[in-house]
Amino acid sequence: MTSLERALTAINLGIPDRVPVDLHNFCVAAEMMGGSYKDIFTDGKKIAQSQILAWEEFRHDVLLVEVGTTTTAEAVGCKVQYRGHDAPVVTEPLLDNLKDVDKLKVPDPYRSGIQMREMLKAVRILRDKLADKVFIMGRADQGPFVLAAQLRGYDNFLMDLAERRNIKLIHKLLDFCCQVIIRYVLALIEAGAHGSSIGDSAAGPDVVSPAIYKEFAFPYERKLIQKLKDKNVIMATHICGNVDSIIEEMVATGSKIIEIDHKTDLKKAKKAARNKTCLLGPIDTERLRRGTPDEIDKLCRKAIEIAAPGGGFILGPGCAMAGDTPLENIHALVDSARKYGVYR
Numbered sequence: 386m387t388s389l390e391r392a393l394t395a396i397n398l399g400i401p402d403r404v405p406v407d408l409h410n411f412c413v414a415a416e417m418m419g420g421s422y423k424d425i426f427t428d429g430k431k432i433a434q435s436q437i438l439a440w441e442e443f444r445h446d447v448l449l450v451e452v453g454t455t456t457t458a459e460a461v462g463c464k465v466q467y468r469g470h471d472a473p474v475v476t477e478p479l480l481d482n483l484k485d486v487d488k489l490k491v492p493d494p495y496r497s498g499i500q501m502r503e504m505l506k507a508v509r510i511l512r513d514k515l516a517d518k519v520f521i522m523g524r525a526d527q528g529p530f531v532l533a534a535q536l537r538g539y540d541n542f543l544m545d546l547a548e549r550r551n552i553k554l555i556h557k558l559l560d561f562c563c564q565v566i567i568r569y570v571l572a573l574i575e576a577g578a579h580g581s582s583i584g585d586s587a588a589g590p591d592v593v594s595p596a597i598y599k600e601f602a603f604p605y606e607r608k609l610i611q612k613l614k615d616k617n618v619i620m621a622t623h624i625c626g627n628v629d630s631i632i633e634e635m636v637a638t639g640s641k642i643i644e645i646d647h648k649t650d651l652k653k654a655k656k657a658a659r660n661k662t663c664l665l666g667p668i669d670t671e672r673l674r675r676g677t678p679d680e681i682d683k684l685c686r687k688a689i690e691i692a693a694p695g696g697g698f699i700l701g702p703g704c705a706m707a708g709d710t711p712l713e714n715i716h717a718l719v720d721s722a723r724k725y726g727v728y729r
């Protein structure tokens with residue numbers, strides 16, 4: 386099987402020759418390129434080159450192409466600060482007043498925001514070079530809840546949710562965020578990505594209550610994913626931290642892939658996902674950064690034992706790896722799928 390066939394088989398809940406591997410590695414790839422992250426993340430050619438460099442080193446099955454968590458926010462108009470050896474951050478929200486949501490415009494991905502434009506360029510380059518070999522996941526950045534929080538400012542947004550004085554405007558903002566993401570996903574697919582993904586981590590139980598997730602995040606994630614499903618787009622959803630209390634809803638969004646980290650009960654997640662969605666993860670990025678290859682090998686073996694049976698599993702880090710993650714630990718992760726993940 387090629388990496389692409391292997392990944393597609395797992396995503397479609399079949400049993401491939403072995404467990405496929407994804408690397409959530411844009412910072413590691415940037416380190417391998419050398420130079421400032423800003424130079425790389427604002428240049429599609431360099432984003433693609435860094436991904437290719439990492440693929441030549443690790444030969445993983447799924448390329449997760451992204452530049453962090455600020456691409457959609459930047460395109461809508463938020464100020465973004467680029468940092469030396471870390472992912473960029475939003476420094477200024479856009480909406481001092483929730484009422485201003487009426488003034489927001491869905492950005493044209495080909496014309497708005499440096500990151501968005503350059504990401505599309507990167508995906509086109511990767512398509513030309515690797516699309517027949519590996520699965521290219523063009524990450525559409527943040528989910529509706531997180532994008533809304535970025536546009537409004539996290540503190541303001543959480544206050545809005547607690548006060549419940551402007552529920553209509555909150556829903557209007559979330560609906561706008563859905564439109565932004567759908568537009569960007571479709572552009573990524575047009576550019577040649579095999580699938581796309583969103584991260585909605587601030588909607589997870591580590592940040593807000595499951596009740597908030599169910600009222601303000603889940604309906605929009607589901608709507609977005611269903612709309613894209615109608616256009617045959619493969620979507621992945623990621624939420625950091627322990628998602629035990631919302632895993633059933635995450636599956637119910639209809640997402641083809643759910644990306645979870647080590648804090649979530651993998652057995653419970655496997656049970657919830659069985660015959661419904663492909664699981665991706667869950668290796669602890671902190672252990673990948675600080676541990677030894679032997680430790681990573683053991684963690685991966687355990688994860689494969691729990692999540693691989695019956696197919697529908699992609700092994701990978703549970704979140705984005707830090708740029709200084711030792712390459713030998715990443716090799717240990719990739720190798721473990723070949724050692725322990727073969728289906729007989």
Ligand SMILES: [Zn+2]
Nearest residue numbers: 586625704705
């Ligand atoms: Zn994460």
